[in-house]
Amino acid sequence: MRDVARAVEMSPMTVSRALRGDETVNEKTRDRIRRVAADLGYVYDSTAQAFRTQKSGFVAVVLPSINNANFAETFRGLSDALTGSGVQLLLGSTNYRLEKEEELVGQLLTRNPEAIVLTGGHHTDVTRKLLENAKIPVIEIWDLPPDPVGHVVGFSNADAMSLIVQHLVRQGRRKLAFVGAAAGSDMRGVARRDGVIAAATALDLTQVAQIDAGPAPVSMRHGAEVVVKLGPAIATYDALVCVSDPVAFGVLNECRRLGIKIPDDVAITGFGHFEIAAVSSPRLTTAGVHANKIGRKVAGVLQDIFAGETSAQWIDVGSELVLGETS
């Protein structure tokens, strides 16, 4: 900046103002400074700015996995909505592990982000303390935590599952199995399983079977493997309620290979309304979640925060039953 100042024979202060578009700098001067800066190949140093102003221009985002269409879509919604706002997203992923989240949050906070977005409402005690001490806005997404740290943009995984169970029961199906990761690894999976059990209990169903598909993240392959392992016996259930669409798709394909009729012999449902649900044949019955909308709503919350809003927001984006041909 000093070099630019020398070149235009003005003070660095004026250059600083000009480059930021400060209106108090004469317009012609501003243009000239900008042109000279560009000619010199000057690159503005955001680090120095962040240091001086104590405003990093970063928002930290913690996702369980980036390689998941729905989380990626949330990130995209957020990213797109923030385009042009000058905010940069610092992304970290936890591989569905709370300890990794703790480490990540610690690292991210040293970057002095202006807000932090976390997936889910479950955190380690250390993480929670870090967040509370950080004195920056915290936004928990993809869940409706009973005791949120700050803002919330999510939906109830249990309620979404309840929609599915009620639908299946209306069809006269009573013997359900939940196909998902074993307890503990992915809290959203656990919430979905609990939602199924709660809904089943409320409707006086026989106990819901639980079919473990391995540790999160569970995917198409795991769904298929479950069916391979159980074989035709899997059709003794009335419905296979899967923790996600990819799992459901894997289950579906393998069932068809075995000659099991879907949905006549057994219904299959997914979760997430991934693209695969819509294009698979037969289409999957699933729970539609609004991944992109979560991202955009988070952007809205951030904009409110930057505009000075202080009250904690609680946004339930809801979910919906998406009827397919597998139930």
Next chain:
Amino acid sequence: MRDVARAVEMSPMTVSRALRGDETVNEKTRDRIRRVAADLGYVYDSTAQAFRTQKSGFVAVVLPSINNANFAETFRGLSDALTGSGVQLLLGSTNYRLEKEEELVGQLLTRNPEAIVLTGGHHTDVTRKLLENAKIPVIEIWDLPPDPVGHVVGFSNADAMSLIVQHLVRQGRRKLAFVGAAAGSDMRGVARRDGVIAAATALDLTQVAQIDAGPAPVSMRHGAEVVVKLGPAIATYDALVCVSDPVAFGVLNECRRLGIKIPDDVAITGFGHFEIAAVSSPRLTTAGVHANKIGRKVAGVLQDIFAGETSAQWIDVGSELVLGETS
């Protein structure tokens, strides 16, 4: 840091050293300082460090889209391999647009990244100039640019397509159609189309038909729509060479709905070896690319760079023909 220093009655300098694990600080002193810092809820300021040392600890990564399993997988491979190295990834996505890339690169460079990773070898002139002026290592991935800016970790999209075309021709198929985005939007798509045409020409095939599936990113839906539009006439081709697995899957599903026999009436091939290729039924013939490996190789290049290696690396991770049941 001054507060911590006061609390332990030492100089900030010693605290700084202790927190970074400098061995010249007495071990007991180090532990005490660390404990006190934690008790005080002190959070290290990476911004100040980055400012003072002129080392940001950032590596910038530019992807066309984060909502694409393969790019996401590359990011994950890179991210995983960099875990614990103290490097943070600054992610930006271009939505397959070079102008967006230009803007993004400009923004990212102000953060003073220690290296920048770009997808593809095509950039605007301005982008290229920015990169050359930045004097930081540049790694282009997912392509083998004829005139790389710096390092390269990729594969030849054209060669991969050539493998597919040769395979189809060995089966006696001669009337090919390429299904992909219209020219210009996604350079990888263009490279694949050109690869098909070149391979077909080399094998004396009749002209390759080009079926536009809309602007990138093209997905399952677009593949399906192409078939809906053309109807049963699509089976007059011997093979539908699709720009990606999602597109191929959409094409496949819609063909089956129309009663077209795959691969008897027409072969279908994808690109990318996405999970969908393996679990679809029939499985897709596709080109296997090593997305995760690209990420890990990039991490390796970065580690070499940080270790002082200066020579530009050129890594071809290759691709392979993955035989499925659609050809």
Next chain:
DNA sequence: TTGAAAGCGATACCAA
């Protein structure tokens, strides 16, 4: 093994 001084590049604040 520890400490003092200087400075990274921007901007807040005050002055002209």
Next chain:
DNA sequence: TTGGTATCGCTTTCAA
């Protein structure tokens, strides 16, 4: 409309 000065929190360098 423009400029001077101090300073953000850390680390490099030199000294003790």
